[in-house]
Amino acid sequence: MSLLLEVKNLSFNYGKQPILDDLSFTIEAGTIVGLVAPNGTGKSTLLRNVTGLLRPKHGTVSLLGHDSWHDRQEFLKHLFFLEDSTRLYEGLNPNELFGYVKDVWGGQLSVDRVVKVLRMDKYRKKRVASMSLGMKQHVLLGMYLISGADLLLFDEPLNGLDPTSIELFTRVFSQLKGQGKSILMSSHQLGNVTTMADSVMFLKDAHLQTFQTAAIDLQQKYDELFAVDEKLLEP
Ligand SMILES: Nc1ncnc2c1ncn2[C@@H]1O[C@H](COP(=O)(O)OP(=O)(O)OP(=O)(O)O)[C@@H](O)[C@H]1O
Ligand SMILES: [Mg+2]
Known part of the structure; x- marks a missing residue:
């Protein structure tokens, strides 16, 4: 496997609110990585920091050895992101x-x-x-x-798609992977993340927890991490 993206010690705050705290991860060529967390956790903020649309408070991001700030032009040539x-x-x-x-x-x-x-x-x-x-x-x-x-970052690409289109997108993503492209995608559709992604990063309390999708039940892990109170409507 060859290393494509390397994120080291990435931190970002909105005001005093830490959204990303000392995150480190890598993405290999030819892999699909899911990014999963409830609304308002920081998925879009993470994608914006990785691409340099927001400037991290700390940390570095490099793509094929090109630093996101010091070698920005080369860095940008190798990725595509439109939020x-x-x-x-x-x-x-x-x-x-x-x-x-x-x-x-x-x-x-x-x-x-x-x-x-x-x-x-x-x-x-x-x-x-x-x-x-x-x-x-x-x-x-x-x-x-x-x-x-080489690196495609998607923020909820399956939003608003009918089942036939989801199927088409899934096939296209899998072919991109077969061509050695790498994909980092946020999604709320756990079933699709399970079938598409090699690994999944859960964002919780500004930290990442990463799992191989084959090794876990994604829905179960999601419920474990982000449990909802069952008795919502009880007075
Ligand atoms: N421009 C901004 N200024 C201040 N706070 C912001 C700004 N944009 C986002 N936030 C805050 O940062 C946190 C993370 O937001 P973000 O949009 O990254 O979440 P998300 O995981 O992508 O959510 P969703 O699933 O709803 O898209 C939220 O608490 C949000 O209120
Ligand atoms: Mg978002």
């Missing part, structure tokens, strides 16, 4: 967005190929502004595919 579909340019259509990503990242796949694989023929010329959530999620995934980047 969610609200960040897409509303006035552009998939053809234009894909063309833009291809120009900047220079991935191998053609725009036509990605449109076909993701079954987007009917809306490849439709403006993002008039798309449904699921359609926008396809546009996002298309941009990741076009980029051809």
Whole structure:
């Protein structure tokens, strides 16, 4: 296995609230890692710190040996991250967005190929502004595919997808892995994380607990870590 991403002693606070406390982890080439935690725990904050959209208070992140701050241009060439579909340019259509990503990242796949694989023929010329959530999620995934980047970071990529699209996305992720790409994805869909990810990182109280997905029952571990009070509505 070869090392792709190395995160060392990463800490981040919002004001006085510690969100990430001294986190260290690595991601190997050709692996899928799930990031799981309840709402408001810090998954998006972690992804933003790893990519350098937020500056960590302490710690370092390096991708193929390129430091996220001191070697930023090289670092960014090897990853793709667009947090969610609200960040897409509303006035552009998939053809234009894909063309833009291809120009900047220079991935191998053609725009036509990605449109076909993701079954987007009917809306490849439709403006993002008039798309449904699921359609926008396809546009996002298309941009990741076009980029051809080695590390793909996703923040809840399965949100808003119908069962057929979830199946399609799952197959695409598995093929990306087969090509040696690595994926770090946050998700609330534990069933899908179980089938897709090699390992899962739970974020709790600003710390990570990592498990091989084959070694645990994800739902059981989730319930153990983030137990909900059964008697919610009792006065
Ligand atoms: N810009 C901000 N300023 C201050 N606090 C913030 C800011 N953004 C997020 N937070 C806080 O940081 C914590 C983690 O938020 P984050 O968005 O990372 O959670 P998350 O795990 O991605 O949640 P979700 O599952 O709802 O997407 C929350 O307590 C949130 O209120
Ligand atoms: Mg989030």
